Amino acid sequence: MGDAKRKAANAEVKKLLQARFIREVTYTTWLANVVLVRKSNGKWRMCTDYTDLNKACPKDAYPLPCIDRLGDKISPMTKLLRKASAFSWNELCEEAFLALKASLATPPILTRPDPSFPLLVYLAVSDEAISSVLVQDKEGTQAPIYFVSRLLQDAETRYQLIEKVALGLVHTSRRLRHYFQSHRVVIHTDCPISKVLGKPELAGRMMAWSVELSQFDITYKSRGPIKAQCLADFINKLHPHGHFEEQWWTLHVDGSSNCQGSGAGVILEGPKGLTLEQSLRFRFKASNNQAEYEALLAGLRLAEDMGASRIKCLTDSKVVAEQVLVEHIPREDNTRADYVEEMVANVDTDLPSQSNPSDWREEIKAFITKGAVPADPTDAKRLRTQASKYVVIAGLLYRRGFSTPLLKCLSHAEAEYVTREVHEGICGTHSGARMTVAKLLRAGYYWPTMNTDCEMFVKKCQPCQKHGNLIHRPAEHLHSSLGIQHKVTSVEHPQTNGQAESANKVILTELKKRLGEAKGAWAEQLPEVLWAYRCTPQSTTQETPFRLVYGSDAMIPVEIGEPSFRRAHFNESNNDTQLRVNLDIVENIRERAQVVAEATKQRYKRRFDSRVKLREFREGDLVWRATGEARKDPRQGKLAPNWDGPFRIRHNLNNGAYKLEYLSGEPISRTWNSSHLKVYYS
Incomplete structure (x- = not known):
């Protein structure tokens, strides 16, 4: 635009601003180019009526795209549609017909991917939605395969841009998992997501997303030409916008005290007619005002648990209303909360109180770092002896171990987390x-107390109880008494009888415990089961299969959630050298594992004739019952559980026979032997 046009445009814009016909905005969603038309007096006029633009600029044409070329292609066929012309099908008509047929046969619709070509993923994020397009480049043309779009939740809208892009990629990989597992995927984005996800110091959700995406063959590239990116942006714009309006909650509280005790009543009214009522009885002496304060605190805790952010509190206590920003209402308007509080007046129920156990590490750390000892000489001597096995490094307590040089000491809460992760996590x-x-x-x-804690955790694990082994004596005793020769042979390798079956049994048992009722998802869980099997020390070799191959143990996810010693003191520059050293000494590890395996076989041989211990149950005990082939669901096949229940012992008929009943008290007709029962731990 020249200087004359620029000055004329500035003058016209100032006139429109003064007339308040237009206004300035920060983020515009629509933009129109300035069109200036020279007037008869030599001045410039800025056109604002674009519907009549062709009259102002009659030489400018705005035809529809490609209409002339499309008309030329089918002109041989359109001539035959005229009534006056004679019908004559020639080569030009044939070519036009084939071109039209090919165009109709290849519309721009979703296509099936070709496994020989990589898949291209384009991501688009906005303030309220994430979208992605899965395409494939075939002969220079990008064919769409699948579209994915999702509305962001309230907390997700506050993510940073890089976190939204990572969330969009993770959501796409979850929705299109079968595509990501069977193809090489190329991510086209301008965000440095590959560098961020590759950082070792990630934490929180980014670390979890990085681990989840590491299982796929993903390559990150810059976006380059627009092409399919416009599809992702278009889907993102079409997604409905969500409105997260914080709604008000109303809280009614009332507390009172009398000679029988004190209590409180709480009513929480939320949006869409949601109403929660709570009655409390205090096991301590409290005045009326104290009971009112306790009622208010209990109501606020209930509102916090429900996720309420805006609360309007109503109480009939003027003392509470004057000291706290709540609304005071007459007692006759607070009858509902008063009624709820009176419901517990005649109920005598003792609720168990929860106490936070002291951290066992603090006493040892205080002795090592500050020299603090208990006043009792016996306790002081015990602490000195115990502290000789511990050391403090970077403020963390470690124990000198025999299997590992330094063991990180955990609190009770941390111990519960690592036990659950190791037992039933990704590598569990x-x-x-x-x-x-x-x-x-x-x-x-x-x-x-790790040994006792693990025993109790495994006993209470529902999948372990439900899919536990059947309890019976080995069938070889019956075969020998009847003179039956039972031989199990493999087709190709008779010398490996039972080894492949044992490995498959371990994998099948773990699949049962992971799947639950969704038996059809076994193919998706199989890679995790195999990885967990390779990271678990085997009883025959006392080593993990991963260490027998690479010379070192794999880092399991729990070491990232609760950093272990080797994770906290990881040296990236020296890592490659140490890995090569492990490969040099792997032969020594394999020889030692072979010796342990031979010793294990000898131990199993000595215990081969051991018998199952006699089990006795008392009336009222909860037990599991062996499912048996007749009671298994045929649709579940091999994945059906081996035990069902729980059931209650109704009568002890001695000699290992019992009568059972359901938990509702309904008796079961037949009797059951103790070999078909086992204890239910709850």
């Missing part, structure tokens, strides 16, 4: 208590 195999303790020590964790 629902193993027994002893194996769980071994995996925890191998990962570098310690606390004094």
Whole structure:
């Protein structure tokens, strides 16, 4: 635009601003180019009526795109549509017909991917939605395969841009998991997501997303030409906008005290007619005002648990209303909360109180760092002896171990997390208590009661109880007494009888415990089960299959959530050298594993004739019952559970026979032997 046009445009814009016909905005969603038309007196006029633009600029044409070329292609066929012309089908008509047929046969619709070509993913994010397009480049043309779009939740709208892009990629990989597993995927984006996800110091959700995406063959490239990116942006714009309006909650509270005790009543009214009522009885002496304060605190805790952000509190206590920003209402307007409070006046129920146990590490750390000892000489001597096995590094307490040089000491809350992760996490195999303790020590964790805690955790694990082994004597005793020769042979390798079956049994058992009722999802869980199997020490070799191959143990996810010693003191520059050293000494590890395997076989041979211990149950005990082939669901096949229940012991008929009943009290007709029952831990 020249200087004359620029000055004329500035003058016209100032006139429109003064007339308040237009206004300035920060983020515009629509933009029109300035069109200036020279007037007869030599001045410039800025056109504002674009519907009549062709009259102002008659030489400018705005035809529809490609209409002339499309008309030329089908002109041989359109001539035949005229009534006056004679019908004559020639080569030009044939070519036009084939071109039209090919165009109709290849519309721009979703296509099936070709496994020989990589998949291209274009991501688009906005303030309220994330979208992605999965396409494939075929002969220079990008064919769409699938579209994914999702509205962001309230908390997700406050994510940073890089987190939104990562969330869009993770959501796409979850929705299109079968595509990501069977193809090489190329992500086209201008965000440095590959560098961010590759950082070792990630934490929180970004770390979890990085681990989840590491299982796929993903390559990150710059966006380059627009092409399919416009599809992702278009889907993002079409997604409905969500409105997260914070709504008000109304809280009615009332508390009172009398000679029988004190209590409180709470009514929380939320949006869409939601109403929650709570009655409390205090096991301590309290005045009326104290009961009113306790009622208000209980109501606020209830509102916090429900996620309320805006609360209007109503109480009939003027003392509370004057000291706290709540609304005072007459007692006759607070009858509902008063009624709820009176409901517990005649109820005598003791609720168990929760106490936070003291951290066992503090006493040892105080002795090592400050020299603090208890006043009792016996306790002081015990502490000195105990502290000789511990060391403090960077403010963290470690125990000198035999299996691992330094074991990180954990609190009770941290111990519960790592036990659950090792037992039933991504690399967990629902193993027994002893194996769980071994995996925890191998990962570098310690606390004094880890053996007892693991035993109780495994006992209460529902999948482990439901899919536990059947209890019976070996069938070889029956075969030998009847003179039956039972031989199990493999087709190709008779010398490996039972080895492949044992490995498959372990994998199948872990699949049962992971799937639950969704038996059809076994193919998606199989890679995790195989990875967990490779990271678990085997009883025959006392080593993990991963270490027998690479010479070192793999880092399991729990070491990232609760950093172990080797994770906290990881040296990236020296890592490659140490990995090569592990490969040099792997032969020594394999020889030692072979010796342990031979010793294990000899131990199994000595215990081969051991018998199952006699089990006795008392009336009222809860037990599991063996499912049996007749009671298994045929649709579940091999994945059906081996035990069902729980049931209650109704009568003890002695000699190992019992009568059972359902938990509702309904008796079960037949009797059951103790070999078909086992204890239910709750």
